Amino acid sequence: MDVRTDGDIADSFWWRRTTLTRRTPLYDACVSVGLLVAATIVGALLDHPGLAPSIMIVYVFAVQLCAFFTWSRLYCLLSSAAAVALYNFLFVGPRYSLSFIDRVYPGMFFIMFVVSLVSSSIALALRRALAQAAASDRRTHMVLETNRxxxxxxDQQQIVHAMATQLARLSGCPVVWYSADAEGDDLLPRATYTAVGDAAPVHELAPQMPPRLSASAYVGTPLDATYGGSAFYGIYLTVRTGDGFVRSGDPASVVGVLAIVAAPDVLTHEERTLADAIVSEGELALDRARAMEAREEAAVLAKNEQLRANLLRSISHDLRTPLTSISGNADVLLDQGSTGTAVLDAQTRRGLLLSIRSDALWLNATVENLLAITKLEGGGMRLSTTLELMDDIVEEALRHVNPAVREHDLKVVACDEPALVNVDARLMVQLVVNLVNNAITYTPAGSHIMISISVDDGRVACSVADDGPGIAPEDRERIFESFYTANHGLADSHRSVGLGLSLCRSIALAHGGSIEVAAADPHGSVFTIELPAADVSFDKE
Structure with a gap:
């Protein structure tokens, strides 16, 4: 996150900090004396007959400037008295004496003193009001900028970065971030931040902090040699998270500590309040970020729970049908010839056995698909890749497809050039089997199924096209989701739990490829797998 574009804030606070560091009695006294000396020099230049009122005005103006450059009413009072005394001593006869001849001078001096004092007091009050308004504006600006x-x-790292950068701008000093050690409760220095947003490694000046359990003991106090520090002082701001009513007394709520590397009195009361406000905004942001993470975790758990419910519903419905068929056919075979039932002929018995075998094979394929997609999506399966011809993959897959393929017109269009791919042969065979079985299941008997292989621009494509009823456009977006079948939402009418195409996508992605579905002309669907072509090079002697 870039914070350099907001350097004007740092500049304004730096100017204010340099002016604040000059607010010492010696500085104010020097300013007052310098202004009075300058007024005396100007008065000497104006020391001509008839210009006495001008000299008086110069001294009054000097007193007003004293009120502008100093912050205490005492200097307004002293400079007013000094201005009257200097005017009397240097420019009123008898000169170089505080005595006077004309009786009108006491009243004039008194008026001069009152005018100087009142005008300087008004100027000082206006200046203080202006400074307070400017400080309030800066404070509001900085809080809003921090909020933005x-x-x-x-995440937490970015939030800490923003807080530390704003504190560094406020104080004009580097800020060290301490966070808990993963192996204990000690707070260790992690990074140093500056006013321009740079994060640097921690220097030797940042020692190890006390344990988190005693966090409240050192916040706002200098760190001395008791805790291992060597001449290191700082202003410590604890960053907590959790419920605001209980976190203040709970050491476990301490996320870390932001330490401003400066003397404890470097911040004014106003700046310390602003620093606390920045930390409070950061704590709210941390709570918000953690709430977002919790909501995302809850959403993931909810999605997993929904997937589990979908799986159970699909399994309970779709597996029950073949299991019932297997059980019923087995009962018929076992009960034939008993209790008066007729003995089945050989052809009928073979038909029942073939039905049992078909249902058992489908159940086995469903379990294999479920296990394969779980391992692929969970990262628990390692690919055992070898160099294979895509034509050989298709040829092997056709040996394992649904026997109902005999009821369809299946055609394979081979590639004119070698379509070499580096794949896990077992998984790729399963992918092609799933696509062909999907075409067999969702097209009527007598439909045409065509498998074509091509090589183009370093990619090997394998397409399975049919001329069945096709897939609606709104279903194409979700056809590769688990437990979803076109035209049926969750799989429930055909004997399928909606895992075949989802497994195809997982296998294709695991090999760095892709799978897409499109509409065939004039009707039907085309599933296309694209895989990186194998780079085969031969060294020539």
Missing amino acids: MLQRCA
Whole structure:
């Protein structure tokens, strides 16, 4: 996150900090004396008959400037008295004496003193009001800017970065971030941040902090040699998370500590309040980020629960049909010839046995698909890749497809050039089997199924096309989701739990390829697998 574009804030706070560091009695005294000396020099230049009122005005103006450059009413009072005394001593006869001849001078001096004091007091009050308004504006600006920065943060690291950068701008000093050690409760230095947003490794000046359990003991106090520090002082701001009513007394709620590397009195009361506000905004952002993470985890759990429910519903419905068929056919075979039932002929018995075998094979294929997609999506399956011809993959797959393929017109269009791919042969055979079985299942008997292989621009494509009823456009977006079948939502009418195409996508992605579905002309569907062509090179002697 880039924070350099907001350097004007840092500049304004830096100017204010340099002016604050000059607010010392010696500085104010020097400013007052310098202004009075300058007024005296100007008065000497104006020391001509008839210009006495001008000299008086110069001294009053000097007193007003003292009120502008100093912050205490005492200097307004002293500079007013000094201005009257200097005017009397240097420009009123008898000169170089505080005595006066004309009786009008006491009243004039008194008026001059009152005018100087009142005008300087008004100037000082206006200046203080202006400074307070400017400080309030800066404070509001910085809090809003901090809030905007935190809203762009997505995790704890970015939030800490934003908080530390704003604190560094506020203080004009580097800020060290301490967070808990993974192996214990000690708070260890992690990074140092500056006013321009740079994060750097921690220097030797940042020692190990006390344990988190005593976090409240050192916050806001200097770190001395008791805790292993060597002449290191700082302002410590604890960053907590959790419920605001209980986290203040719970050491476990401490996320870390932001330490401003400066003397404890470097911040004014106003700046310390602003620093606390920045940390509070960061704590809210941390709570918000953790709430978002919790919601995302809850959403994932909810999705997993929905998938589990879909699986159970699909399994309970779709597996019950073949199991019932197997059980019923077995009962018929076992009960033939008993209790008066007729003995089945050989052809009928063979038909029942073939039905049992078909249902058992389908159940086995369903379990294999379920296990394969679980391992692929969970990263638990390692690919055993070898160099294979795509034509050989298709030829092997056709040996394992649904026997109902005899009721369809199946055609294979081979490639004119070698279509070499580096794949896991077993998984790729299963992918082609699933696509062909899908075409067999969802097209009527007598439909045409064509498998074509091509090589183009370093990619090997294998397409399975049919001229069945096709897939609706709205279903094409979800056809590769688990437990979903076109025109039926969750699989429930055909003997399928909607895992075949989902497994095809997982296998294709695992090999760095892709799978797509499109409409065939004039009707039907075309499933196309694209895989990277194998790079085969031969060294020539």
